[in-house]
Amino acid sequence: MAIKIISDCINCGACEPECPNTAIYEGGASWTFAGGTTLKGTIDFGDGTTIDANAPQPALASDIYYIVPEKCTECVGFHEESQCAAVCPVDACVPDPDYVETKEELMDKKNWLHG
Numbered sequence: 001m002a003i004k005i006i007s008d009c010i011n012c013g014a015c016e017p018e019c020p021n022t023a024i025y026e027g028g029a030s031w032t033f034a035g036g037t038t039l040k041g042t043i044d045f046g047d048g049t050t051i052d053a054n055a056p057q058p059a060l061a062s063d064i065y066y067i068v069p070e071k072c073t074e075c076v077g078f079h080e081e082s083q084c085a086a087v088c089p090v091d092a093c094v095p096d097p098d099y100v101e102t103k104e105e106l107m108d109k110k111n112w113l114h115g
């Protein structure tokens, strides 16, 4: 299950550097698949859609930090617990029920991001 940041976020920025997948971005900032991963060139999702790994993607939040679900592995493959949740002073990093994934799926995602 991906982690998401809720509106309690106070924009302290503590979580951003802790993410092993660079899945956390400041509100309003664009994100990329390539940032903090080994993904490069054209990514083929196998469903007819492709995307340039370096192409800036629209921010998912404008006023608080946000997590890109496609890049969050719940820290599986790197740490025993979610690092963002561990450092957040206001417990604003919580499981996102819209992105339920098994440990195996999270490990596959980690291997895809850092293949």
Ligand code: SF4
Residues within 6 Å of the ligand: 003, 018, 019, 020, 021, 022, 023, 024, 067, 071, 072, 073, 074, 075, 076, 082, 083, 084, 085
């Ligand atoms: S749970 Fe881990 S991988 Fe997901 S956003 Fe937080 S620090 Fe990044």
Ligand code: SF4
Residues within 6 Å of the ligand: 005, 008, 009, 010, 011, 012, 013, 014, 015, 016, 065, 084, 087, 088, 089, 090, 091, 092, 093
């Ligand atoms: S650590 Fe918590 S409060 Fe600080 S930016 Fe991240 S989500 Fe927001």
